[in-house]
Amino acid sequence: MAEPILEVRDLVKHYPLTQGILFKKQVGAVKAVDGISFTLHKGETLGIVGESGCGKSTLAKVLMNLERATAGQVLYKGEDISRLSGAALKAVRRNIQMVFQDPYTSLNPRMTVGDIIGEPFEIHPEVAPKGDRRKAVQDxxxxxxLNPEYINRYPHQFSGGQRQRIGIARGLALKPEVIICDEPVSALDVSVQAQVINLLEKLQQDFELSYMFIAHDLSIVRHISDRVGVMYLGKMVEIGTDLEIYDHATHPYTQALLSAVPVPDPSDREKRERIILSGDIPSPANPPSGCRFRTRCWKAQERCSTELPLLAVPELLAGGAKHESACHFAAERETAAAA
Amino acid sequence: MPERNEDIPDHNDPLRNIQPTDSDHLDYVGQQGLAVEQETLIEPDPVKREQARSLWGDAWRDLRKRPTFIISALLILLLIVIAIWPGLFTNADPRAANLTQDYLRKPDYTDFFGAGWFGYDGQGRSIYARVLYGARASITVGICVTLAVTVLGGLAGMVSGYFGGWTDSVISRIIDIFFGIPLLLGALVLLNAFSVRTVWSVVIALAFLGWTQLARVMRGSVITVKQSDYVVAGRALGAGTGRLMFRHILPNAVAPVIVVATIALGGYITAEATLSFLGIGLQDPTISWGVDISSAQKVIRQAPFALFFPAAALSVTVLAFIMLGDAVRDALDPKLR
Structure with missing residues (x-):
């Protein structure tokens, strides 16, 4: 496997909940990201899936240093970037860029496309000399x-897919090595989604990019990812290659999530077994003790409420699963593999 | 303009180079209805193609069609010309007084643009000339105070909204304190500190007391814009505070400030006249509508016209600016219509 480019170790992001007007006192914390570790290798795509509010976007913001991590480390080529500021942070930003979810709000409506894509060069003048910038933007x-002649147009003159291309061009301008895509296609039409995904794949080949691809659409994540991580309530519950996750999931939450993917073939649809989870996702300000998923898990036992399952290759499955799963009773589902 | 998605295949075009890396996966995605279709590029109307449409461009197009805007803009243009070159419209000297001949002489309405057109005041001076020369003080006060409060209040609101936290708390409390001072009472105290009161002392007093309104509008606007994705994107690129503030936030946050400032301009002109009327603003020999209204008030029973003309000029000016502000607001924020 290629060298690791981004290593995340026990990353924690808590948002304090305060009480009082003048003298604020902390009464608790929203544990948006609560101890996450994973590695992103050079040239690979790591998909992160999970339902709304599980901390996917917070994870992206912390990795981008848009939010300060409460604890833990983000190592870019072995150097911890989560505590950087000033010039050092600015230098790291050249190598890690982001593509935003909503192409309608992520482009400044008062700037032309040329100004939007050219802005990275103004902020980092060493990347492109002044005279070459217009050419660089057109490239x-x-x-x-997109047509290079669109350089003087404003964002509202473009469709959603085109706007997302502009956002991707802005992210590419600094020739980064890592691009964090925070749900880059979920605001787009289904037909346009495929084009943007294909563009991202082509760019990955051309520029040797590593992607961290955050989404809640399981099909898209499977299509683009080499490895997939599943998040639940601020924790990574299972991580492995796309095949391991999609066909040999061992964590009950992943299995439930996968059983919700629509199946287009009506005869297949009748055969499969849907796992319906009861209850709501618990509040991240007050997560359940032990395993966070136990309140909605059909396998939950006494042990789950007292002992936090660690993300590790399950010992129970001798010779079976090879990927990490955070469950005391990790096991493949017999019927799940049939589909 | 060549349309790259519709002309002959181009091997550089990623849209035409879609190569599935894994056929199994592509199939999976295909099942989900993600079949690749060519995205239809929105091609604007060919005639308007090269017209860059921005908020200001739209607003300007909208404004040009509004009668209220045209009328008020023409009026304001005329007032500004009068304020700069009052001599263009009259030969009479606004300070020439002939008490024996012209004391409260009635207007001669046939004497168009003549010294006696609007009659003479209690000092025997031409009211027509004084109305023309008085425009300068009112317009100067109005425009200068508006500029000063926009810059001052805009800056305070920007800093307060952008940095938040304790900076915001301190600035907001200062704004609250200034808000608590009644304008006239505050101006009365301030202007009494000046030994000689000129147009500029009135400008300073009104700007000092008036910046808070703009600061509040700016603060709210900045807080809204600050949270938008393009500002986050700017931060992710490594943009500094100055760039974020002036390239990303200010252009998107300034519209409501301009609207409030335009409407407030009329209010500042009224405030100057009020202060002059009360005797704490401008004084003779400075020519101003407020001063003239104040002196005409003593002879109102014998010569109502001496009060009417400066008061009418003041009302028309204020009305013109408020109408302009309304038109600008409607053009910039179509939701308010």
């Missing part, structure tokens, strides 16, 4: 499949 437009 980027060409790379993402």
């Amino acid at each position: 980027l437009l060409d790379v993402v499949g």
Whole structure:
């Protein structure tokens, strides 16, 4: 496997809940991200899935240093970047860029496309000399499949898919090594989603990019990812290659999540077994003790409420699963594999 | 303009180079209805193609069609010309007084643009000339106070809204304190501190007391814009505070401030006249509508016209600015219609 480019170790992000007007006192914390570790290798795509509110976007923000991590480390090529500020942080930003979810709000409506894509060069003048910038911007437009003559247009003159291409061009401008995609296609039409995904795949090949791809659409994540991590309530519950996760899931939450993927073939649909989880996702301000999923898990036993399951290759499955799963009773589901 | 998605295949075009890396996966995605279709590019109307449409461009197009805007803009233009070159409209000297001949002489309505057109005041001076020359003080006060409060209040609101936290708390409390001072009472105290009161002392007093309104509008606007994705994107690129503030936030947050400032301009002109009327604003020999209204008030029973003309000029000016502000607000924020 390729060298690791981004290593996340026990990353924690808590948002304090305070009480009082003048003298604020902390009464608790929303545990948006609560101890997550994973590694992103060079040239690979790591998909992160999970339902709304599980901390996917917070994870992206912390990795981008848009939010300060409460604890833990983010190592970029072995250097901890989670505590950087000033010039050092600015230098790291050249290598890690982001593509945003909503192409309608992530482009400044008062700037032309040329100004939006050219802005990275103004912030980091060493990347492109002043005279070459217009050319560089036009090249980027060409790379993402837009007409270079659109350089003087405003964002509202483009469709959603085109706007997302502009957002991708802006992310590419600094020639980063890692691009964090925070639900880059969930605001787009289904037909346009495929184009943007294909563009991202092409760019990955051309520029040797590593992607962290956050989404809640399981099909898209499976399509684009080499490895997939499943998050629940601020924790990573299972991580492995796409095949391991999609066909050999061992964590009950992953199995429930996968059983919710729509099956287009009506005859297949009748055969499969849906796992319906009861109850709501608990509040991240007051998560359950032990395993966070136990309140909705059909396998839950006494042990789950007292002992926190660690993300590790399950010992129970001798010779079976090889990927990490955070469950005391990790096991593949017999019927799940049939589909 | 060549349309790259519709012309002959281009091997550089990623849209035409879709190569599935894994056929199994592509199939899976295909099942979900993700079949690749060409995205139809929105091609704007060919005639308007190269017109860059921005908020200001739209607002300007909208404004040009509004009668209220045209009328008020023409009026304001005329007032500004009068304020700069009052001599263009009259030969009479606004300070020439002939008490024996012209004391409260009635207007001669046939004497168009003549010294006696609007009659003479209690000092025997031409009211027509004084109305023209008085425009300068009112317009100067109005425009200068508005500029000063926009810059001051805008800056305070920007800093307060952008940085938040204790900076915001301190600035907001200062704004609250200034809000608690009644304008006239505050101006009365301030202007009494000046030994000689000129247009500029009135400007300073009104700006000092008036910036809070703009600061509040700016603060709210900045807080809204600060949270938008493009500001986060700017931060992710490594943009500094100055760039974020002036390239990303200010252009998107300034519209409501401009609207409030335009409407407030009329209010500042009224405030100057009120202060002059009360005897704490401008004084003779400065020519101002407020001063003239104040002196005409003593002879109102014999010569109502001496009060009417400066008061009418003041009302028309204030009305013109408020109408302009309304038109600008409607154009910038179509939701308010």
